[in-house]
Amino acid sequence: AVVAAGFESGTAVVLPDGFQANLSEMLRGLYSRLGADFRYIGGGAGDNLKFFKTFQFTEQGVDSDAVATAVLDGAAISTAIGHGWTPMGHPMVMTKVRGKTVYEIDGIPAFEAYKKHLGEISREEFKTQGMLHPLGFPDVFGQYTIRDPLTVNDDGSIRFVTEVPTQAVGNVMEGQIDQLIETAEEAAREAAAGVSEPACILLFDCISRVLLMGDRFAEEIQAIRAAVGPDLPLLGALTFGEIGAYEDVPQMHNKTTVVAVAGDAKA
Secondary structure, three states, X not given: OOOOOOOOXXXXXXXXXXXXXXXXXXXXXXXHHHOOOEEEEEEOEOOOOOOOOOOEEEOOEEEOOOEEEEEEOOOEEEEEEEOOOEEEEEEEEOOEEEOOEEEEEOOEEHHHHHHHHHOOOOHHHHHHHHHHOOEEEEOXXXXXXXEOEEEEOOOOOEEEOOOOOOXXXXXXXXXXXXXXXXXXHHHHHHHHHXXXXXXXXXXXXXXXXXXXXXXXXXXXXXXXXHHHOOOOOEEEEEEOOEEEOOOOOOEEEOOOEEEXXXXXXXX
């Protein structure tokens, strides 16, 4: 539909159902049609963590299990992303995966492999430890794409927010709140540097960052605004999976901040 509308470039705002099992595939399909002349930002819809159902809507109507996409054209928009998580311990191989569920890591049940990095945590403790220690997968740019664990299943497998590639090599990650805030500020500063005279900020931030930061989440918003312009309008959402790119190709992310700044084009 975007191609049929005649758009040849712009910023695609992509808002899918965050509970779908093929979000990475959806994004690859979108990118294969639109290509590198578009920027991609957005995030998955949730339902306040009830994990029941989400809704997507445009002027065409309301639906579920869908993706709403808008194209912003005619304005200079610069984007950047960051998360602040760093690897700990040795790398691991995701040896058995199906969609969002990792069954085996390094050939043993996923939860057993995960515990090797954090000690003998219980399944009850996993809810907290998983929030503090997601998995990260390195890319060709030296960045880590974060995957947020949700629950441990009865068979010792781990269910994640977003798909994990089979045979991928990743690390358990760690991070401090100060570091997460600083990285969000750096992403905002990078986005602002891509335009002249920033005019407004569009922000997609992971809901799990809010759960982790608590009252300190306000500090992250303040840091982002200070980096771009404290008096500029800011609009955004807390998302269930984020969409953004370190370079040209967009990816699904977790526990990540995606910042877009609109302004005048640089000469």
